[in-house]
Amino acid sequence: MDWNGHVAIVTGAGSGIGQGVAECFAEAGAEVVIAELNRSRGQAVAEDLQKRYGKGLFLQTDVSKDADCKAVIQYAVQTCGHLDTLVNNAGVNFVKPTLEMDLADWDRVVNVDLRGTFLCSRYALEVMARQRHGNIINIASVHTLATLPEAAPYAAAKGGVVALTRALAIEFAALGIRVNAVSPGLTDTQIWQDIQNAATDAEEVRRHWFDNIPMERVQSSREVGNVALFLASDQSSYITGANIVTDGGMTAQLTSRTRYASKPLEGKAQGRD
Ligand SMILES: NC(=O)c1ccc[n+]([C@@H]2O[C@H](COP(=O)([O-])OP(=O)(O)OC[C@H]3O[C@@H](n4cnc5c(N)ncnc54)[C@H](O)[C@@H]3O)[C@@H](O)[C@H]2O)c1
Structure with missing residues (x-):
């Protein structure tokens, strides 16, 4: 596919996954608008x-x-003339027991992850409906399939993002607009560095x-x-309303393997008692 002239907005592209998405689009030849809250990080990525690619606003x-x-x-339409792809990537998360949460905690996550995506x-759909063409890709999470304790607003917001993805996909399919979600598992970003840095034994954490x-x-x-690039391309021309999981098999597995996997099943485990 020729990406020259393709215009993509990536939200939260000042670091992590958004930066990786922006790089893939720019490398392919698309113009990329970095829509980022943090000015210095956003500007640095665009520069x-x-x-490297002669792209990046x-x-x-x-x-x-x-x-x-x-x-x-x-801004994207005025500067570049049209809009082909919106990647809703900006997201925040934190872990806190539900009974210690207040409304501000809930709003902090839901307002960025779900309301921001909506x-x-x-506004992108207004443009795309006029164009009769466009792609929206929502970065959700494996938390849409299974979750961890003390992450209620995040799990709820990301579940909402997948439901919103389906709702918009069916409403705008006839106008030539596709809407899909991508649900990443653990990704090498600041959060993975933080998980390792917080541990007394980083190797043990990695093993876990x-x-x-x-x-x-x-x-x-x-x-x-x-995956986002594939969903924005003609290679995925019949895919809409999907939630594509990219998690190395994490959510396909019932429990961690090393402790139980090699032991033969016998007795109660086979129902013989
Ligand atoms: N890192 C992972 O393992 C992982 C796994 C599954 C899903 N995700 C999702 O991927 C997305 C990116 O995560 P990440 O780990 O790269 O995060 P990150 O914190 O590294 O990057 C997020 C970026 O979004 C920006 N941002 C925050 N609030 C914003 C706002 N209100 N408006 C615009 N920009 C804002 C931040 O400044 C930051 O640059 C998030 O939606 C996250 O939920 C991440």
Whole structure:
């Protein structure tokens, strides 16, 4: 596919997965608008993409704000003439016991992860409906399939993102617009560094996680970026309303393998008592 002239917005592309997605699009030849809250990080990524691929624009954007979402879609269309792809990647998460949470905790996650995805999509769809063409890709999470304790707002917001993906997919399919979600498992970003740094034994932490990931590694941000690129391409022309999981087999597995996998099943386990 020829990506020259393709215009993509990637939210939260100042670091992590969003940066990987932006790199994949720019490397392919697309123009990429970095819609990022953190000015210095967003600008640095846009400058880097300009240097390496001659692509990369930046607009400071807070996706939880209605006016910012409207502005970044307008900016892309005014600067580049049209909009082919929106990648809703900006997201926040934290872990806290539910009984210690207040409304601000809930809003902090839901307003960025779910409301931000809705707002950017809503303004992008206005343009895409006129064009009779477009792609929206929502970065969800494996938390849409299974989750961890003390992550209720995140699991709820990301579950909402997948439901929103289906709702928009069926509403806009006849207009030539496809809407899909990508659900990454553990990815080599700041959160993975934080998990290891917080541990007294980083090797033990890695072993724990790799016991729970059949492919025994975390993925790179660009591995998520490649899935997004595929969903924005003609190679996926009949896929809409899907939630594509890229997790090294994590959610296909019932429990960690090393402790139980090699032991033969006998007695009660086979129902003979
Ligand atoms: N890292 C993982 O293992 C993982 C796994 C599954 C899903 N995800 C999802 O992938 C997405 C990216 O995660 P990441 O780990 O790369 O995160 P990250 O924290 O490294 O990057 C997120 C970026 O979004 C920006 N951002 C935060 N709030 C924003 C706002 N209101 N408006 C615009 N930008 C904002 C941040 O400044 C940051 O640059 C998130 O939606 C996350 O939920 C991550």
